[in-house]
Every structure is written in structure tokens, then in C-alpha cells.
Amino acid sequence: MPVSKSEKSKQAPAASAKPKTSKTSASTAAPIKASPSKPAVKKSAAAAADAKKDTTVVTKSQAELKAMADALLAQATPKRSRKKAEDDDTAASPAAAKKTVAKKAPAAKKAAAVKAPAASADADKAPAKRGRKPKAKDADEGMDDADLSDIDSDLEGEVEEEVATGAAAAPAEKVKPLRMKISKAKERALMKEFGLDETVLTEDELNTRRQRLKMLIKLGKTRGYLTHAEINDHLPDKLVDAETLEVVVSMLNDMGVAVYEQTPDAETLLLNNTGQSAATEEEAEEAAEAALSTVDSEFGRTTDPVRMYMREMGTVELLTREGEIEIAKRIEGGLMDMMEAISASPATIAEILNMSEEIREGKVVITTVVDGFVNANENDDYVAEEDFDEYDEEDDDDGKGGSKALTKKLEELKNEALTRFDNMREQFDKMHKVYDKEGYGTEAYMKVQKAITEQLMTIRFTAKTIEKLCDLVRAQVDDVRKKERELRKIIVDKCGMSQEQFIKDFPPNLLNKEWVIKQVAAGKPYSAVLERNIPPVQELQQNLIDLQARVVVPLDELKSINKRMNNGERASRYAKKEMIEANLRLVISIAKKYTNRGLQFLDLIQEGNIGLMKAVDKFEYRRGYKFSTYATWWIRQAITRSIADQARTIRIPVHMIETINKMNRISRQHLQEFGFEPDASILAAKMEIPEDKIRKIMKIAKEPISMETPIGDDDDSHLGDFIEDGNNTAPIDAAMQAGLRDVVKDILDGLTPREAKVLRMRFGIEMSTDHTLEEVGKQFDVTRERIRQIEAKALRKLKHPSRSDKLRSFIDSL
Incomplete structure (x- = not known):
């Protein structure tokens, strides 16, 4: 009689153990057997054909199995132990895993035909393995002679196998990588972009480099000198550059090894005392070992903060969409x-x-x-x-x-x-x-x-x-702890109670003002000192009682609240840090587009990172967007705002910058549509702003220019040289003033000394100020009328053409 795989697997345990049943109901097992979504079992081609031919037989056997299971469940049959069930499940799990793999293969029928012998061999090797019946025909033929005590075992085995297989398949379908795997080409591009392509050596290359450097140092210490060609020969190709050679040469010089361009002759060695510094083989070995640690720290090291930032940032892997959601859930949690x-x-x-x-x-x-x-x-x-x-x-x-x-x-x-x-x-x-x-x-x-x-x-x-x-809760807890420290300071440090006894007795009596009185009455060595400190202790306890009344909750519960709050904050902070570090490259890629707009690249990165942190705080993964999509807006906004706020020498408010940008955008659109720049009236109509305000905006929008801006091709003159200085006299005006001064002096010298002096005093010529008739009269000891007559006579003389023609040329320029 043909025997199915499940019956073969049950023969070994059945010989040594009593028949056992399980309370798995047939009503549960039957739908599971008939479920169309069950994992496919590996079958041979013949078994698959038989199962297809005898579908009705399967349905019939299911009904019979259900009836028999109901009858068996009424009997008081001892249940299978949990340990045995776990062992059987463990033995059955490899087969379940193989069936899952067989289900996912692209050509299932071919795989089933090829793997059927292997499956049979596995079944023979593991006779204790339990599983469902793979062949409906065999089950129907062997129903009369089958052991009924194992029917329920079969049903339970199917349930367990179904659950185990489903549990194994579910994670395989749902779990997705949280970190993005970057292709080699993209990884090289990123390394080059972020400055990570410097001296990247494998483990074997590192060992080779150490050996070569060791040989090089031994050679130099033994001979006392080395050449550049020998250094190049002993270094790997990846390390032969100017910076590396400079490090190696500096290290060798510190060790007393001279480095030459070419092999020196004996005279040069004698002049430089190189032979005296040559070491023995043992000394060279020790010096080489000591120098290798220094060399390892020197290679690939950079002190440039930008490159260090780029290098550390490039070591963090990018997040997949599932990774972003997982971190966002941790932040939210x-x-x-x-x-x-x-x-x-x-x-x-x-x-x-x-x-x-x-x-x-x-x-x-x-x-x-x-x-x-x-x-x-x-x-x-x-x-x-x-x-x-x-x-x-x-x-x-x-x-x-x-x-x-x-x-x-x-x-x-x-x-x-x-x-x-x-x-x-x-x-x-x-x-x-x-x-x-x-x-x-x-x-x-x-x-x-x-x-x-x-x-x-x-x-x-x-x-x-x-x-x-959170700060409100922290302040309350800090207040409690501060008063507790003061109590401990009084009771332990001042009164002499032991720390162990204080920790044991005081916390349960934190708010009990009678506790200190009982401790005084106990007659302990510290009781006398504690008696004198009863008022401050009870005052602090009263403060704690008042604090508890304000916060409503007990102080122990308040501390528990603070602890849970800190744990949540710590988890959220770590998740935010992880999200930010994984998206720093996004800030770099956006900041590169805003260079040469008034801010340095590092400032743009800093402002973009601030925007990235705000994006992490406000990201909602349920919306369905990727984080990079959402963060791009925040980063761009932060960078553009910082440019508007900090780029100009003369600061303009951000809202005015936005108005200027809008005006420029409308001006460009008008130029493209009509072929000429719009004037203030056109812009006022399109922007719905008064024309005078448009003119003010256009005046504000002008960029300042440096007075040191070079002018011309020779760069020997600057813009400041061509700007008029309103505080100083122009050269032509100074020349005319000097000419006028000389002419006035000449014509005044043609008058009598008295007349010339009167005119000079009256008009302030060559004097700090002019004078009145009375002041001039006192000077000459005459009346004001007489000074007026002398002035009039002198002016008539000056109006004579022989004198006035000299002054006429200055009239038009004054």
C-alpha cells in the first residue's frame, strides 16, 4: 500500500510514544487546508498531476477528517507535550523554508521537477519531521489502514506548518532595507564630490605600505641617506604625490636620515657627516617600528575643517523611503x-x-x-x-x-x-x-x-x-531635588547621620515632619545636633509639601513623569540626529546652486543645515512624501532668507527683498513679451502699487559698489578717483580765486594807502572779517561820514576802465 510522506514521518515517533491528540478544532483546520493562499508544497511532476486530478477526493477526505477529529476530541487522550511540539516544529522549519523558496522561484514547475529527489532524500533523512499530506490520492487509499490517533496530529501539523510558513514568508515580503545601496559609479562620484577620494587603501595595501616603509626606514637608518627615487620606489602608486612625499621626507629628516635628489658622492657624505649618523641593523629595526605609528597617523590626515566635514558626512549612508519612515516613527514615538x-x-x-x-x-x-x-x-x-x-x-x-x-x-x-x-x-x-x-x-x-x-x-x-x-516639569523636579540635597546636607553632613541610614529611612518620610522628632527622641549619637536643626529640616519639608500641593501629583510620581519624559526626549533626539546626518548631502547639493550671491559656501551650508533641522521637526511621514522632497523646501527657504538678510552690505528687510524680487520677475516677463524694459508706471499697474513706491523700490534695489573698483585696463585708477569731493574746492575754482586775489591786490596798490586800507577793512579783503563805518572811523580817528566819503571816492577810481577791465573777466565765473 502506498504510504504518504506525512505518514512516513510519523512512523518513527509512533513506535516509541503513545498516540496523542491535540485540541485543534477541525473547523479551524479545514479552511486552512482549503485556503488558496497556502504556501505551495514541493512536489514531483507526477504528484502535482495526481493532486490536480483528484480535487474532489481532497474535499471528501477533508469532510471525513473533520468528523473523525470531532470524535477524537471527545476522548480523554493525553495532549502532546509542548517540548515535543517545539522540537517537531524545529525539525519541520527547514522544509517550510524550502517550500517558501520553491514558491518564489520564477519557474515553479521546473524547480519542482528538479528538486523532488532532494526533497525525498531530506524526508528520509529526517523521519521525525511532521508535515501535511502532499498527495490527496495516497491519503484516500490509505485511509482504511491509517492510524486514527494521528489524524488530529496531521491537522495540527498543517496548522502549525501553515503558521510557520506564513511567519517565515511575511517578514521576507515586508522587511525592506532602511539604508540605500549606492552603485559603485555613484559612490565614486560622491566620494570625489565630498573629498573622500584621497588615499583610500584596502587592508592588503595598508600592510604592503607598512612593509615598504619599514624597508625604506631601515635602509635610510643603515646608510644614513636616501634619494627621492628610492622613496618613490618604496611607496605605493596611490601615495606618490607632493603632500605625501613632504610628510615622508620630513619624517626621515627628523630621524636623522638625509634625503638627496641624486645619490651623493663620498665627499658630500663626509662634508654632511652622513656616515656618522648611520645606524646598525638592530637600531634601524627599532627606529622603523617606532616611526610606523607616526606615519600611519600622518597619512590621509587633513586639518581642513571643510574636508573633515565632507569626509565624515560622506561616511553616513543614505536612507531609503522605508528608513525615513522608520526614523520618523521613532521621532514621533x-x-x-x-x-x-x-x-x-x-x-x-x-x-x-x-x-x-x-x-x-x-x-x-x-x-x-x-x-x-x-x-x-x-x-x-x-x-x-x-x-x-x-x-x-x-x-x-x-x-x-x-x-x-x-x-x-x-x-x-x-x-x-x-x-x-x-x-x-x-x-x-x-x-x-x-x-x-x-x-x-x-x-x-x-x-x-x-x-x-x-x-x-x-x-x-x-x-x-x-x-x-518639558522645561516646566524639569523646573519642578529640579526644585524637589534641590531641597532634597539641602536636607541631606543638613542631616548627613551637618548632623552626622550615616549615608546608608539616611537613604534607608528618609525617602519614605520625605514629607513627614514628625520623622525628625522621632530621630531626636531615639537617642542616637547625632540626635543632639539634629535637635538644634529641627526648624530648618521641617521648613524644607514644608516647602516640599507646598510644592506637591501645587503640582497636585505625588513627588515620586513627578520624578517618574520626568524620567519617562527624558527617555522619550532622548529617543526622539537620537532619531532626529540620525535623520539629519543622513541628509546632510542634500544641503550641499542645494547650497551649491546659491553660490556667488553674497554669502560664502560654508555660510550657505550652515543656513541650509538649520533649515534641515526645522524640516526634521515638522516632517509628517503620513502625507506620503519622501523626506528629501519636504526638506528641499525648508533648506531652500532657509538659504534664500539668509542671502536676503545677510548678503547685502546695506541691509534691506526681507519683505522688501521679496518685493524687489517680484518686481524684477515682472520686469523680465515684460521684457520677454514686449522687447523693452518697463518703466515705473507699467510696473505700478502690474504690481498694483503706487508709482512713487515703485520709484522708491527701484532706488533701494540698486546694489552698492566699492570705491576701490578698478577703472580701465591698467588697474592703476579706481572709481573713487572720479567721484567729486564736495567738501574741497575744485581745481579750476581754486585757480580763479588765486587769479582774482592777485588782480585785486594790484588794483588796490594803485590807490592811496589810506583809500586802499579803508576798502580792505570795509570789504574784509586779506582780513578775517569786514568792518563797519564806525569801526573804520575809530581806526583812523575820524567820523563815520568821512570814512564813507573816502570809500566812495576809492570806488569811483576803481570804476575807471583802466582798472575795471582787469576785473571784468571774473564776473561771468562768479
């Missing part, structure tokens, strides 16, 4: 742990409700407190396709439509947040009533607190808000 911990503190809830009132009154913008909301029904594993629009440089400003849409979204966010805060306030008031009536930790109190926590977890707060709430 850490933040959720923090919020769940601090939500157990009523003082924190009160602070959140105070923030909600400030939002309602308009004192605080909603986006500074709340980022969004978490949908509890949303699938965490949802990852949509990247259905985003490509970034357009022209879409920096959406105009009034974009502002209205943004305002509407902010209003919706504010209304939804206030609704949730109002619900939270109702629960908080209810918790106060329960606390006043029943106290902390009762069933009703914990029920209300759980409801508040669930509502709080649906709100996604900003990173700054979470940090502020």
Missing part, C-alpha cells in the same frame, strides 16, 4: 512618549489651557503652538506615491490668492484647536472635582486623566511648545 508623560501633570495641562486662551485672544499665533492634528484612524503604514508638483522658482509669491488661502487654513487650524482645547478644559475641570472629592490616584481620577491624555495625543504641538512644557 519619542514626542508622543514625552507628551504622554507630561500629560500626567495637571500643572502642564493648566499651562496648555493658558496657551489656548492666549490663542483665543489673539496674543499668540496658532502656528507657534500647534503644528496640526493626528488622526487616530489614520493608517501608520500609509505611504502615498510622490504626487507633488515640481518646484518652480517663479512660485515664490502667490500674490493675494495665496495669502487668502493661507489665512483660511490658519483660521481652520485655530478653530479646530480651540474646539479640542475646550473639550480638554471640560475634562480638566471634571478632574479637579474628582480630585477634591476622592483625591489623587482613584479610579475616577485615572479615568478622567486618561481621557485628557487621549485628547492631548491628537494634537501635534510644535517643538518649541513641547520643549517649553
Whole structure:
């Protein structure tokens, strides 16, 4: 009679053990046998044909098996031990794994035909292996003579095999790599881009280099000198460059080995005393070993901070999409742990409700407190396709439509947040009533607190808000620990109680003010000193009691909240660090596009990294975008804002920079459409801004230029040489003033001394100031009238053509 594989595998244990049954129900086993999604079992070509031909027989045998199993389950048959079942499962797991591999093969029928002998051999080698019946025909023919006690075992074996195979197949289908594997060509390009292509040696090359350097040092120490050709011959090809040669030559010189361009003659060696520095073989061996450690640290070392940053950044592997989601979940999990911990503190809830009132009154913008909301029904594993629009440089400003849409979204966010805060306030008031009536930790109190926590977890707060709430809890815990340290200082350091006894007795009595009195009454060696310190100890205990009343929760629970909060913060911080380090290359690639715009490359990288950190804080993996897609916007925004804020010598506000960029964009569009630059009136009409404001913007938009800008091809003159200095007299004006001064002096010398002096004093010529008639009269001791007559006579003389013609040429220039 033909015997199936499963029956063969059961014959060995059946001979040495009693027949055993399992309580696996036939109603569970039957659907599993008939399930179309079961892993395929390796069969030979003939077995596959028989199974296809006898489908009805399988259905019939399933019904019979169900009836027999129900009958067997009614009997009090001892169950199979768990250890035996585990051993059988372990023995069956290789076959299940092979079946899974057979299912995934591209040509299943060919593989089944080829691997059938191997499967039969495996079954013969492992007779204790349990499994389902592979052939329906064999099972039907051997039904009359089969051992009924093993029917339930067969059913249980099928269930276990199904579960084991499904468990083995599920991870293989779901688990995806979290780090991106970069192709060799791309890896070389990245290494070259980030400065990592310097002196990259394998382990064998490192050993070869050490041996060659050792030989080189021994040769140099033995002879006392080396040549550049010998150094080149002893170094690997990857290390022969100017910098490496300089390191090696410097090291050899420090060791007393001279290095020459060519082999020196005996006279040169004698003149340089090279022969005297030659060492023995043993000394050369020791010197070579000592120098190798220095050489290993010198090769490939760089002190350039940029190259060091690039090199360290390039060692971090890129993340796949699954890796980004996994890290984002860790970040979110850490933040959720923090919020769940601090939500157990009523003082924190009160602070959140105070923030909600400030939002309602308009004192605080909603986006500074709340980022969004978490949908509890949303699938965490949802990852949509990247259905985003490509970034357009022209879409920096959406105009009034974009502002209205943004305002509407902010209003919706504010209304939804206030609704949730109002619900939270109702629960908080209810918790106060329960606390006043029943106290902390009762069933009703914990029920209300759980409801508040669930509502709080649906709100996604900003990173700054979470940090502020955490600082509130930290301040409370720090206050508790500070007072505990003061108590320990008084009781242990000042009074003399042992540290062990303090740790044992005091923590349970932290708030018990009678404890210190009992310790004084105990008559211990420190009791006398402790009696004098009862007031400060009880005062600190009263402070702790007041603090507990403020925070509502017990102090031990407050410390537990702080511990859970710190654990969540630590997990979130490590995940953020991992996400940031994996995306530093994205910042470099974006920053390269903004060079030569007024900021140095390192400044652009720094600002881009700040934007990257903000992107990590605000990334929502449930939206379906890749992190790089989301972070690109933040990085670009941070870089462009920094250029607008820091690039100009004369700082212009960022909002004015945006207006200037918009004006320039409209001007370029007008030039492309009409072929000429728009004037202020056209720009005013298109931008819907008054024309005078457009003129001010155009004036502000002018870039400053250095006065040291060279002019001409010779670079011997600068722009500053051609700018007029309004504080100094122009050369032509100075020449005319000098000519006028000489002419006036000549014509005054043609008058009498008295007349010339009167005119000089009256008009301030060659004097610091002019004088009145009375001042001049006192000078000459005459009346004012007489001075007026002398002045008039002198002026008439000057009007004579012989004198006035000399002054007439200066009239037009004055």
C-alpha cells in the first residue's frame, strides 16, 4: 500500500510514544487546508498531476477528517507535550523554508521537477519531521489502514506548518532595507564630490605600505641617506604625490636620515657627516617600528575643517523611503512618549489651557503652538506615491490668492484647536472635582486623566511648545531635588547621620515632619545636633509639601513623569540626529546652486543645515512624501532668507527683498513679451502699487559698489578717483580765486594807502572779517561820514576802465 510522506514521518515517533491528540478544532483546520493562499508544497511532476486530478477526493477526505477529529476530541487522550511540539516544529522549519523558496522561484514547475529527489532524500533523512499530506490520492487509499490517533496530529501539523510558513514568508515580503545601496559609479562620484577620494587603501595595501616603509626606514637608518627615487620606489602608486612625499621626507629628516635628489658622492657624505649618523641593523629595526605609528597617523590626515566635514558626512549612508519612515516613527514615538508623560501633570495641562486662551485672544499665533492634528484612524503604514508638483522658482509669491488661502487654513487650524482645547478644559475641570472629592490616584481620577491624555495625543504641538512644557516639569523636579540635597546636607553632613541610614529611612518620610522628632527622641549619637536643626529640616519639608500641593501629583510620581519624559526626549533626539546626518548631502547639493550671491559656501551650508533641522521637526511621514522632497523646501527657504538678510552690505528687510524680487520677475516677463524694459508706471499697474513706491523700490534695489573698483585696463585708477569731493574746492575754482586775489591786490596798490586800507577793512579783503563805518572811523580817528566819503571816492577810481577791465573777466565765473 502506498504510504504518504506525512505518514512516513510519523512512523518513527509512533513506535516509541503513545498516540496523542491535540485540541485543534477541525473547523479551524479545514479552511486552512482549503485556503488558496497556502504556501505551495514541493512536489514531483507526477504528484502535482495526481493532486490536480483528484480535487474532489481532497474535499471528501477533508469532510471525513473533520468528523473523525470531532470524535477524537471527545476522548480523554493525553495532549502532546509542548517540548515535543517545539522540537517537531524545529525539525519541520527547514522544509517550510524550502517550500517558501520553491514558491518564489520564477519557474515553479521546473524547480519542482528538479528538486523532488532532494526533497525525498531530506524526508528520509529526517523521519521525525511532521508535515501535511502532499498527495490527496495516497491519503484516500490509505485511509482504511491509517492510524486514527494521528489524524488530529496531521491537522495540527498543517496548522502549525501553515503558521510557520506564513511567519517565515511575511517578514521576507515586508522587511525592506532602511539604508540605500549606492552603485559603485555613484559612490565614486560622491566620494570625489565630498573629498573622500584621497588615499583610500584596502587592508592588503595598508600592510604592503607598512612593509615598504619599514624597508625604506631601515635602509635610510643603515646608510644614513636616501634619494627621492628610492622613496618613490618604496611607496605605493596611490601615495606618490607632493603632500605625501613632504610628510615622508620630513619624517626621515627628523630621524636623522638625509634625503638627496641624486645619490651623493663620498665627499658630500663626509662634508654632511652622513656616515656618522648611520645606524646598525638592530637600531634601524627599532627606529622603523617606532616611526610606523607616526606615519600611519600622518597619512590621509587633513586639518581642513571643510574636508573633515565632507569626509565624515560622506561616511553616513543614505536612507531609503522605508528608513525615513522608520526614523520618523521613532521621532514621533519619542514626542508622543514625552507628551504622554507630561500629560500626567495637571500643572502642564493648566499651562496648555493658558496657551489656548492666549490663542483665543489673539496674543499668540496658532502656528507657534500647534503644528496640526493626528488622526487616530489614520493608517501608520500609509505611504502615498510622490504626487507633488515640481518646484518652480517663479512660485515664490502667490500674490493675494495665496495669502487668502493661507489665512483660511490658519483660521481652520485655530478653530479646530480651540474646539479640542475646550473639550480638554471640560475634562480638566471634571478632574479637579474628582480630585477634591476622592483625591489623587482613584479610579475616577485615572479615568478622567486618561481621557485628557487621549485628547492631548491628537494634537501635534510644535517643538518649541513641547520643549517649553518639558522645561516646566524639569523646573519642578529640579526644585524637589534641590531641597532634597539641602536636607541631606543638613542631616548627613551637618548632623552626622550615616549615608546608608539616611537613604534607608528618609525617602519614605520625605514629607513627614514628625520623622525628625522621632530621630531626636531615639537617642542616637547625632540626635543632639539634629535637635538644634529641627526648624530648618521641617521648613524644607514644608516647602516640599507646598510644592506637591501645587503640582497636585505625588513627588515620586513627578520624578517618574520626568524620567519617562527624558527617555522619550532622548529617543526622539537620537532619531532626529540620525535623520539629519543622513541628509546632510542634500544641503550641499542645494547650497551649491546659491553660490556667488553674497554669502560664502560654508555660510550657505550652515543656513541650509538649520533649515534641515526645522524640516526634521515638522516632517509628517503620513502625507506620503519622501523626506528629501519636504526638506528641499525648508533648506531652500532657509538659504534664500539668509542671502536676503545677510548678503547685502546695506541691509534691506526681507519683505522688501521679496518685493524687489517680484518686481524684477515682472520686469523680465515684460521684457520677454514686449522687447523693452518697463518703466515705473507699467510696473505700478502690474504690481498694483503706487508709482512713487515703485520709484522708491527701484532706488533701494540698486546694489552698492566699492570705491576701490578698478577703472580701465591698467588697474592703476579706481572709481573713487572720479567721484567729486564736495567738501574741497575744485581745481579750476581754486585757480580763479588765486587769479582774482592777485588782480585785486594790484588794483588796490594803485590807490592811496589810506583809500586802499579803508576798502580792505570795509570789504574784509586779506582780513578775517569786514568792518563797519564806525569801526573804520575809530581806526583812523575820524567820523563815520568821512570814512564813507573816502570809500566812495576809492570806488569811483576803481570804476575807471583802466582798472575795471582787469576785473571784468571774473564776473561771468562768479
